[in-house]
Amino acid sequence: MTDQTKTGNAARQEWMGLLARAPEEELIALLDEIGALPRFQWIRHPEVGGVMVRGRIGGTGAPFNLGEMTITRCSLALQDGTVGHGYVQGRSKRKAEKAALVDALMQTDAAGDVRARVIAPLGQQMQTAKTTRAAKAAATKVEFFTMVRGED
Amino acid sequence: MYVAVKGGEKAIENAHAWLAEERRGATDVAELSIAQIREQLSLAVNRVMAEGSLFDPDLAALAIKQARGDLIEAIFLIRAYRTTLPRFGYTNPVKTDRMACDRRISATFKDAPGGQVLGPTFDYTHRLLDFKLAAEGEVPPSPKGQPRTDPVPHIADFLKDEDIIQDEPASDDAPADLTRQPMEFPAGRPLRLQSLARGDEGFVLGMAYSTQRGYARNHAFVGELRIGKVAVEMDIPELGFAIEIGEVELTECETVNQFKGSKTEPPQFTRGYGLVFGQSERKSIAMALVDRALRWQELGEDNLGAPAQDEEFVLSHADNIQATGFLEHIKLPHYVDFQSELELVRKLRRDAEARTTPQEAAE
Incomplete structure (x- = not known):
């Protein structure tokens, strides 16, 4: 694997992960602002399924099956043949389709525009939500102190 | 043993119609939305996801609504639903x-x-009913620290x-x-x-x-x-x-x-x-x-x-x-089973009577 594909994969990993977790309404709203989306052909129509989520004993040990979660996946090809995959949490076929489209567009000349108008603002919104929660958690951080007992 | 029975279709249909009506409750009270259950009864939603063994808050909220808040019934609905999902694979262990x-x-x-x-957390609360919650009111935003x-x-x-x-x-x-x-x-x-x-x-x-x-x-x-x-x-x-x-x-x-x-x-x-x-x-x-x-x-x-x-x-x-499932199945018709037990008890009683009657006659 060349360095370039490594970076390519890492970048794709990042935007696909972002799309998987993104709130559907925000993703659709940002795409609507872009305007007409390119035509595509289905390679795999959106399908809803489950994946078994695993944990590790003690957080570090042997894996075990914790329980399932719902995901929706699909694959499509733009007219120039670029293939996009959508893997998103939940049961929205519409969101999976949009995620696959963005994944495909991010591999074309439109990448810069899509990154600036969809990926970056989505990432920012999600980061803000995460930081807000972390800030609320931080406000509940305590410093316990033990009372000195007479007999000690 | 449960033995299949026929009949009662109309009664079942009507029972389900009444169930739907009772689930809705008084119509002059606003209906609960799935989003309300998901956001405001989130710990019930969490329990249904954990024991239903399927992480999907919207589905769990729907199940709670359908089950009229009976969480085990809601878990049952989720378990039944998850069997219909194709399994796409196993994840890497979460970190x-x-x-x-x-x-x-x-x-x-x-x-x-x-x-x-x-x-x-509920810890350190006084576990006193908060009657303020019975009235509508805005909740002030909680304080923030350095994240x-x-x-x-x-x-x-x-x-x-x-x-x-x-x-x-x-x-x-x-x-x-x-x-x-x-x-x-x-x-x-x-x-x-x-x-x-x-x-x-x-x-x-x-x-x-x-x-x-x-x-x-x-x-x-x-x-x-x-x-x-x-x-x-x-x-x-x-x-x-x-x-x-x-x-x-x-x-x-x-x-x-x-x-x-x-x-x-x-x-x-x-x-x-x-x-x-x-x-x-x-x-x-x-x-x-x-x-x-x-x-x-x-x-x-x-x-x-x-x-x-x-x-x-x-x-x-x-x-x-x-x-x-096993517990509740005993409320379903067991007429044939019970009929055989009834026959058995009657026979035992007849036998017991037959044994005592000659003695009584002799006395």
């Missing part, structure tokens, strides 16, 4: 040390690196550095999956944890409590309890690498328990582990206690004959859907 913690406490170290973070951005290390890591706690060595062994193969005994720890993670909260709580009261006491400290979101990663064959496919909220509890030592090993703390979908604190602590009790053989402890040490007993009775 709980990377959790974005809403809450993280330790009962063993007051100065735990990373701090004690209470999160949105922590680095991952919060596990407490067990610090004990491990000192080598005074039992290690949990990593492996990549594929664990048994009770949704694919029926449970067999001995189950092994991974399968036990899967079973406990989806087990009934009340049952697991009762079992855990029994260990605290002396039935296989193992003196647990909550080494760490954390609640928050973790990313879920899965290998995608068509990509050739793993991506995040979402995130789940989890509660993780690690207990630190009394020592084990042997001729070759110095005494060290042992561990129990609980991991549950959603904010499910009581369940995760209970799970960790029961996990620890079930490890008696592996840790060279005595079998005290306590229920919580009996893997077959615990795992066979932890599932509330199996339990309620």
Whole structure:
């Protein structure tokens, strides 16, 4: 694997992960602002399924099956043949389709525009939500102190 | 034995129509939306996801609405739904040390690196009914502090550095999956944890409590309890690498328990582990206690004959859907069974009478 594909994969990993977790309404709203989306052909129509989520004993040990979660996946090809995959949490076929489209567009000349108008603002919104929660958690951080007992 | 019966279609249809009406309740009261249940009854939603063994808050909220708030019925609906889903695969094990913690406490170290973070807890509330909630009102935004951005290390890591706690060595062994193969005994720890993670909260709580009261006491400290979101990663064959496919909220509890030592090993703390979908604190602590009790053989402890040490007993009775299915089926028509019992009792009585009558005649 060349360095370039490594970076390519890492970048794709990042935007696909972002799309998987993104709130559907925000993703659709940002795409609507872009305007007409390119035509595509289905390679795999959106399908809803489950994946078994695993944990590790003690957080570090042997894996075990914790329980399932719902995901929706699909694959499509733009007219120039670029293939996009959508893997998103939940049961929205519409969101999976949009995620696959963005994944495909991010591999074309439109990448810069899509990154600036969809990926970056989505990432920012999600980061803000995460930081807000972390800030609320931080406000509940305590410093316990033990009372000195007479007999000690 | 249940024997199929025919008839009653009209009555069943009408019963279901009435059920729908009762579910809705008085129509001059606004109807609950799925979003309201998801956002405002989130701990009920979490329980349905944990015991339904499917992380999907909207589905769990729908199930609660459909079940009129009967959580075991809602769990039943989720379990039935999940069997219809094609299985796309298994995820990589979640990295709980990377959790974005809403809450993280330790009962063993007051100065735990990373701090004690209470999160949105019921602890330290006075458990007095708050009549303000009966009236509508805006909630003021909660205060904010300086957000922590680095991952919060596990407490067990610090004990491990000192080598005074039992290690949990990593492996990549594929664990048994009770949704694919029926449970067999001995189950092994991974399968036990899967079973406990989806087990009934009340049952697991009762079992855990029994260990605290002396039935296989193992003196647990909550080494760490954390609640928050973790990313879920899965290998995608068509990509050739793993991506995040979402995130789940989890509660993780690690207990630190009394020592084990042997001729070759110095005494060290042992561990129990609980991991549950959603904010499910009581369940995760209970799970960790029961996990620890079930490890008696592996840790060279005595079998005290306590229920919580009996893997077959615990795992066979932890599932509330199996339990309620078998329990509730006895209300269905058993006319043929009962008819045969009725015949039997009548015959026994006739025989008994036949034995006593000649004596009476002789007197």
